[in-house]
Amino acid sequence: MKNTVIVKVFTHFLVSFLLFSTFINMFGTNLYPTLSTSMPKVVIDAGHGGIDRGSFGIATGTAESELNLEYAKTLQEKLGNFEIATILTRADSEGLYGDTSKGFKKRDMAKRKEISEAFDADLLVSLHCNYSTAKSPRGVVIYYNESVPLSKTLALELQKNIATLATVKKVRIDSEKMYMTHSIDLPSVLIECGFLSNTTDEQLLLNVEYRNRLTEKIATSLKNILFTTNPIA
Numbered sequence: 001m002k003n004t005v006i007v008k009v010f011t012h013f014l015v016s017f018l019l020f021s022t023f024i025n026m027f028g029t030n031l032y033p034t035l036s037t038s039m040p041k042v043v044i045d046a047g048h049g050g051i052d053r054g055s056f057g058i059a060t061g062t063a064e065s066e067l068n069l070e071y072a073k074t075l076q077e078k079l080g081n082f083e084i085a086t087i088l089t090r091a092d093s094e095g096l097y098g099d100t101s102k103g104f105k106k107r108d109m110a111k112r113k114e115i116s117e118a119f120d121a122d123l124l125v126s127l128h129c130n131y132s133t134a135k136s137p138r139g140v141v142i143y144y145n146e147s148v149p150l151s152k153t154l155a156l157e158l159q160k161n162i163a164t165l166a167t168v169k170k171v172r173i174d175s176e177k178m179y180m181t182h183s184i185d186l187p188s189v190l191i192e193c194g195f196l197s198n199t200t201d202e203q204l205l206l207n208v209e210y211r212n213r214l215t216e217k218i219a220t221s222l223k224n225i226l227f228t229t230n231p232i233a
């Protein structure tokens, strides 16, 4: 009886050790020592939602809030393939503000912050589509918080990888203050995936192939940062 218990305990430890070793071998040394035995966690925030539909495509009138959600869900799939745990701040077209009374936008943003903090994530990515009063601006813009070193590191990694996509006109990084990058206490970036005010970019944003390729680059960048000991400075 006693021997059986010992064998069971030993087997338990052996299996745990093998699983742990496999994890370390698969991904190398983790950037976060506290995460060495568990999956890294990323919050994916689809911008806008509910009565706040964001901007609209200049040719098709497509609402930014719907596109952001599509991009968020595709990114979630890609990160799942890399064994990265994710949470969406919203998984449908509804906003997070409760009722639509005065101050709904503030409540909506506060809820996103609450969800992110409760998930105890390592990184946050907020996805949006851009809009300019001029019709010519195109490309991807990545906002980061310059007072959080890993936020800039991630922005640079994203810029490097997204710039390899031939269809992307240009990729710019910017430290302008954004709620999702400056009010939440974890490394975060806000990615504007293209301009809905430009017809070429709008076509790209609506294209499933573009969505797949862009989110693949975003997922790869996050993976590189989460699973490397020496991210670019």
Ligand SMILES: [Zn+2]
Binding pocket: 047, 048, 054, 055, 064, 128, 129
């Ligand atoms: Zn937006």
